[in-house]
Amino acid sequence: MQEKKICYKVYSQYLKEKYGEKVYKIPINLPVTCPNRDGTIGYGGCSYCGEKGAGFENLSNCLSVEEQMRTNISYIQKRYKAKKFIAYFQNFTNTYMSFSTFKKNMREACIDNVVELSISTRPDCIREEYLSYLKELSYQKHINITIELGLQTVNYRTLEKIHRGHTLAEFIDAVLRIQKYGFQICVHLILNLPWDEKIDVVENAKILSALSIDFVKLHSLYIEKNTMLGKQYKKGEISLITKEEYVERVILFLEYLSPNIVIQRLIGRAPKEDTLFVNWNTSWWKIRDEIEGQMKKRNSFQGRKYNYLHGSALKKLL
Numbered sequence: 602m603q604e605k606k607i608c609y610k611v612y613s614q615y616l617k618e619k620y621g622e623k624v625y626k627i628p629i630n631l632p633v634t635c636p637n638r639d640g641t642i643g644y645g646g647c648s649y650c651g652e653k654g655a656g657f658e659n660l661s662n663c664l665s666v667e668e669q670m671r672t673n674i675s676y677i678q679k680r681y682k683a684k685k686f687i688a689y690f691q692n693f694t695n696t697y698m699s700f701s702t703f704k705k706n707m708r709e710a711c712i713d714n715v716v717e718l719s720i721s722t723r724p725d726c727i728r729e730e731y732l733s734y735l736k737e738l739s740y741q742k743h744i745n746i747t748i749e750l751g752l753q754t755v756n757y758r759t760l761e762k763i764h765r766g767h768t769l770a771e772f773i774d775a776v777l778r779i780q781k782y783g784f785q786i787c788v789h790l791i792l793n794l795p796w797d798e799k800i801d802v803v804e805n806a807k808i809l810s811a812l813s814i815d816f817v818k819l820h821s822l823y824i825e826k827n828t829m830l831g832k833q834y835k836k837g838e839i840s841l842i843t844k845e846e847y848v849e850r851v852i853l854f855l856e857y858l859s860p861n862i863v864i865q866r867l868i869g870r871a872p873k874e875d876t877l878f879v880n881w882n883t884s885w886w887k888i889r890d891e892i893e894g895q896m897k898k899r900n901s902f903q904g905r906k907y908n909y910l911h912g913s914a915l916k917k918l919l
């Protein structure tokens with residue numbers, strides 16, 4: 602069988618090379634909220650954030666971390682003969698809790714065959730003592746740590762419009778502090794926010810590259826019912842780009858992105874019944890295939906336009 606040639610750095614392949622076999626992410630759902638929902642930073646959350654957060658595939662958060670891990674692992678082990686796992690704290694803000702609760706949750710996730718903890722949070726919820734504890738845990742348990750930061754866009758005017766409750770500065774601060782501990786960082790971006798243009802897509806790629814981020818997860822904007830964005834959408838106050846334009850934006854983003862950054866996904870997904878708009882009524886994998894097909898056709902690849910760092914204006918003088 603002819604091997605499929607992929608024009609960007611694919612996460613599943615990266616994991617296989619790093620751990621010697623396929624690794625499965627196990628989602629963990631904690632009973633947490635977010636400072637942008639409970640009034641600490643703002644009420645109601647980011648304009649696109651629904652009641653369930655990001656974890657629609659999760660088990661109930663009434664189960665302990667260990668119960669969720671063991672239940673999911675035993676299912677995946679049977680189904681796929683899986684041997685290695687990443688404990689993925691996915692929903693809402695997983696560092697927004699007391700230090701003692703945080704430590705307990707992290708410890709509980711370190712069961713046999715877990716090779717990594719992946720912790721999703723906001724850039725303004727990164728604190729030194731939490732990072733120090735993770736460092737200690739990673740030594741004790743021989744596991745790697747990845748921090749997933751929601752950013753969505755580097756355009757601070759758009760960040761304000763979607764009520765993120767932080768700007769680019771808090772993101773840069775978080776990245777620099779996490780990197781001192783040697784942890785890897787995954788950044789979430791939405792490439793089709795209604796106020797962003799292609800120039801913002803390019804800047805997203807440039808800033809992630811300049812900061813030597815490790816992973817990126819791209820999402821297409823989906824509009825959930827009962828969200829601020831949903832209301833704006835129903836009133837016709839926002840317009841969305843076409844699927845073809847989204848494909849173009851992803852390709853543009855990848856071309857400007859450092860070839861060292863691993864791509865965890867090219868497009869998001871959400872249950873149809875909860876949304877007013879999702880992925881132009883097209884399966885996520887069809888859009889992924891379209892992006893890959895277009896890149897191949899054009900001889901495009903990740904990093905094709907990655908030539909703007911390291912004093913690039915001096916090149917001709919050397």
Ligand code: SF4
Pocket residue numbers: 634635636637638645646647650651654692693694723751765
């Ligand atoms: S930071 Fe995340 S959890 Fe908090 S409101 Fe925004 S999208 Fe929702």
